[in-house]
Amino acid sequence: MKKLKHFALSAIAALTVTTAVADNVVPDTVDFTIPFGVGGGTDVWGRFMAPNLTAHIDGNPTIVIKNQPGGGSITGTNLFYKRAKDDGSNIIGTSASTLFPYMLGDKRVRFKLDEWTPILASPTGGVVYVQPDLGIESSAEVSELLDQELKFASQGPTQLELPILIALDLLGADVKPVFGMKSRGAGRLAFERGEATIDFQTSSAYMSSVQSLVDAGKAIPMFSVGVMNGAGNIVRDPAFPDVPTFEEAYETVHGKKPSGMQYDVYRKFLAAGFAFQKVIFVPSDAPSDVIASYNDAVRKMIADGNFQKEAAVQIGPYQNAVGLDIAQYLSDAVNISPEMYTWIKDWLKSEFNYKL
Known part of the structure; x- marks a missing residue:
């Protein structure tokens, strides 16, 4: 079983500069990895979020959706972990299908959530x-x-x-x-x-x-x-x-x-699957002012009345959250105790003959 280090601590430390965010610190072009195919729920969500996020980031960078499906999102997420630049020009949108294999210690998982900082979380029902x-x-x-x-x-x-x-x-x-x-x-x-x-x-x-x-x-x-x-x-x-x-x-x-x-x-x-059903992450080693700029933009976006109306139609009447505000909660959500891991491992084996 993998245990998640408290990425919340590094996230909070990196975001202590939010009161002095410089203009245009986010690169002009941002690749937004969606580790699912075109037309799926995460893709639709990402394509809704991208222009709204662009509109609230200083400098209005171009956010380009990059679909990389495969392995129930594990393939694209592994590639992002391996290749993402640390200048803030690469972000990724995950789903429960990404978090669950991580929580369950899936051997295909190569990414490490404790090396990423959440900037936005979208719940669902x-x-x-x-x-x-x-x-x-x-x-x-x-x-x-x-x-x-x-x-x-x-x-x-x-x-x-x-x-x-x-x-x-x-x-x-x-x-x-x-x-x-x-x-x-x-x-x-x-x-x-x-x-x-x-x-x-x-x-x-x-x-x-x-x-x-x-x-x-x-x-x-x-x-x-x-x-x-x-x-x-x-x-x-x-x-x-x-x-x-x-x-x-x-x-x-x-x-x-x-x-x-x-x-x-x-x-x-x-x-993990619903309160944090969709999460946007940026590598934690991105400059602190870039991470702060992303979080400042998300805060402005979710306070925007037009965004709230559109989001209610697109994703339901749920409150999107800023990464700084949810980092610790997300860390807690994806941590599985040894007792819980033993239970779910035995249950999956007995019910579906599925071996973790």
Whole structure:
């Protein structure tokens, strides 16, 4: 298992100069690596963020998207780690699919998060939904799922669906995943074709592609992953206020709130995968005034009323965060205790014959 050094400390140290950011310290051209293919969720997010970030950086540098797909984002991220310049002209956008392999000690991972500084984090939510022919009319009937085999078209047991698979197991659902989907969008299409009876999509994909199915009676939302409030409690997602959280669904089924090691592991991956679903990093050895300029730009951007309106449509009603403000939280989120690592390793082996 890899342990993440506290990159938050170096990030905070590097950003102590934010009160005196010089003009035009960010290079005129910035390559923005997206380690996924064109048209995917991270690509769409990156292409939304790039011009908004440009508009708020002094000198308005040109930010060029560089798609480098492969290995579920590991290929492009490894290349960025190996080749990124330390002058601030290279940044990368990661997803849960990037953080999870790092957390799980995937042998393909060559990058080191403790050598990068976060400058922006975009949270998201997500919803689990089922086919109406399962005989369920609303989320209040979630208990009825436990008596049926549920087919789930999934990318893989350590991809974005990991906390969803843990949650469904906690509920006691009989899930039969079919791994190998190239994206969550491919999983949704399998659901639409009737090949899957249960599916999960993040907020933006749900709003753009699934809500219409719900409105047409072709999908029934069961629960959302919710959002974490300032007190660390999971509450209903503001994008889906009428959809109960997983915690509410669990209490409906079992008559008590979830607890124990499995739930702790679920919350760990939920935090890393959703509270920090998309993160922009810059190499930590970039000049401190460059990193400060990026963070100053992000702060201005997320305070911009026009950006807030556009972001609500593009990524949902969630609060983007500045790297300086979230560095320690992100560090905590991607650190796995030995006990948690042992649990998830054993669970993946017993449930899916997947060996870390």
